[in-house]
Amino acid sequence: MSIETISLSGRKKEVSNKKMTFAESLYLIAIAKGLWITLKHLFTRSVTIKYPEQTRELSPVYRGQHMLMRDDEGRERCTACGLCALSCPAEAITMKAEERKPEEKHLYREEKYASIYEINMLRCIFCGLCEEACPKQAIYLTTSRVMVKSSSNREDFIYGKEKLVMPLDMAIRNTQMQTAN
Amino acid sequence: MDQAIIIEKGIFIVVIFAITMLFAMYETLAERKIAAWFQDRVGPNRAGKGGILQPLADGLKLFSKEEFFPNTENRFLFIAGPAISMTTALMTSAVIPWGDKLTLFGRDVILQATDINIGMLYVFGVLSVGVYGIMIGGWASNNKFSLMGAMRASSQMISYEVAMGLAIICLVMMTGTLSLGEIAAGQHGWRWNVLYQPVGFIIFLVCSFAETNRTPFDLAECEAELIGGYHTEYSSMKMGFYLFAEYASMFISSTILAVLYFGAYNYPGMDWVESVAGANIANIIGIFVLFAKICFFIFFYMWVRWTIPRFRYDQLMKLGWKMLIPLAIANIIVTGIIILLADQNL
Numbered sequence: 009m010s011i012e013t014i015s016l017s018g019r020k021k022e023v024s025n026k027k028m029t030f031a032e033s034l035y036l037i038a039i040a041k042g043l044w045i046t047l048k049h050l051f052t053r054s055v056t057i058k059y060p061e062q063t064r065e066l067s068p069v070y071r072g073q074h075m076l077m078r079d080d081e082g083r084e085r086c087t088a089c090g091l092c093a094l095s096c097p098a099e100a101i102t103m104k105a106e107e108r109k110p111e112e113k114h115l116y117r118e119e120k121y122a123s124i125y126e127i128n129m130l131r132c133i134f135c136g137l138c139e140e141a142c143p144k145q146a147i148y149l150t151t152s153r154v155m156v157k158s159s160s161n162r163e164d165f166i167y168g169k170e171k172l173v174m175p176l177d178m179a180i181r182n183t184q185m186q187t188a189n
Numbered sequence: 190m191d192q193a194i195i196i197e198k199g200i201f202i203v204v205i206f207a208i209t210m211l212f213a214m215y216e217t218l219a220e221r222k223i224a225a226w227f228q229d230r231v232g233p234n235r236a237g238k239g240g241i242l243q244p245l246a247d248g249l250k251l252f253s254k255e256e257f258f259p260n261t262e263n264r265f266l267f268i269a270g271p272a273i274s275m276t277t278a279l280m281t282s283a284v285i286p287w288g289d290k291l292t293l294f295g296r297d298v299i300l301q302a303t304d305i306n307i308g309m310l311y312v313f314g315v316l317s318v319g320v321y322g323i324m325i326g327g328w329a330s331n332n333k334f335s336l337m338g339a340m341r342a343s344s345q346m347i348s349y350e351v352a353m354g355l356a357i358i359c360l361v362m363m364t365g366t367l368s369l370g371e372i373a374a375g376q377h378g379w380r381w382n383v384l385y386q387p388v389g390f391i392i393f394l395v396c397s398f399a400e401t402n403r404t405p406f407d408l409a410e411c412e413a414e415l416i417g418g419y420h421t422e423y424s425s426m427k428m429g430f431y432l433f434a435e436y437a438s439m440f441i442s443s444t445i446l447a448v449l450y451f452g453a454y455n456y457p458g459m460d461w462v463e464s465v466a467g468a469n470i471a472n473i474i475g476i477f478v479l480f481a482k483i484c485f486f487i488f489f490y491m492w493v494r495w496t497i498p499r500f501r502y503d504q505l506m507k508l509g510w511k512m513l514i515p516l517a518i519a520n521i522i523v524t525g526i527i528i529l530l531a532d533q534n535l
Contacts, residue, residue, distance in 0.1 A: 030512070033507075033508075033512060034508075034512050034516075035508070036391070039493075039496070039497060042496045042497060043492060043493070043496050045496075046227050046492060046495060046496040047492070049226075049227050049228070049229055050223075050226050050227055052229055053229070054225070054226070054229050054230050054231050055229050055230075056229075056230050056231040058231065058234075
């Protein structure tokens, strides 16, 4: 068997350049075949997902919006070690560390905390390496279905602590659930 | 002439004009919807329920666009182009029989603006003038792409008019009249011309695609080669007029196809309906039947558009001159022989 005759997919077709007959050159049969194919598509279901009303099914290991966690006393876990920024392949994370003052003990768990913590959502690729790198289990990628909101201003995509830190009432609810268990 | 007939015809013309415009408007939506369905998509569905207000939104958008004039000395012709296109697209509807007569307030209302005895020639004449809209627009744009598109359009339309005329000759030989009203009335019940003239119908169909500059013969606006063809330089509502004229002429040409070959307002069993419910009811059903046929042909235009890719220019000319014209002439000869044999048998 020569190499020209092998067809692994079984769909191989010889391309021929022969002259068309009169019937073929009227294109009518070919057009009728084409019309039949498009007619079948008229009755197939559309594959469109009407986005704001419907959302695509997400996978169970889906990684969504980041969240900076609080511990069970409502204190921020992050200690601004910078390992997440170091591990980030997209260089999306920046932060500024600050020393905790004695009166801020109820706000921050460690003696050092991040006074500024920013993720550039235009750079982030949602790989989850920050989550893996974090020694304090402070940053997590949630399964939240909220996508990054569109904006006409680049600055709006740099998410600061006000958007990233877990809301207090959510921390309170978590703690209540844990104590109940 | 009494005053009543002027009022009657006046109302009738306004109604036909409104219907043509409404059809042209909603054809734009239908085209996008049908294109979407053929491609397994949804189509425009945001303006109104199921996109029902989309044509209004489109019109509003076109009106609010900047009116751009290219650097041309023929400003008058530049404006005249879309106007001629639109006028010729609307003029044909004057001779179309939209239905049989109705009896209203003791008067016989004939549902045809005017039944001139050379209706068919009138249709051809107006179709030929349609070339000028495109040609003048392309010429006055002062742009070589526009001019090339216009040249293509005019040569294509002139070439296909020949085959179209030859296809019609068979019909005229059979029916013995050029009046559209008589041709429509002659197809009573099931005696539709398409059953006697299938080849002529196919030739006429292909030619009407070419005459309306629709895919697969839309070389005049071939965006891959000519940017936008004859309407490259047009913007705002002048552009809208060209597009609108295309849809209006699509409606009219669907009507002509239905009237000439698919039995116009005739439907099987119309005699029975007339005997049961009276002539008026039968004729009103006839009007709806005609519009159903028109809708089918409009759908067919769109169906073909989203199936077949554009012809190459030499393929187009070859199809017109070397395939359709010999076929049409052969059809004339065969029709003539059959008519002769049928006459001798009687």
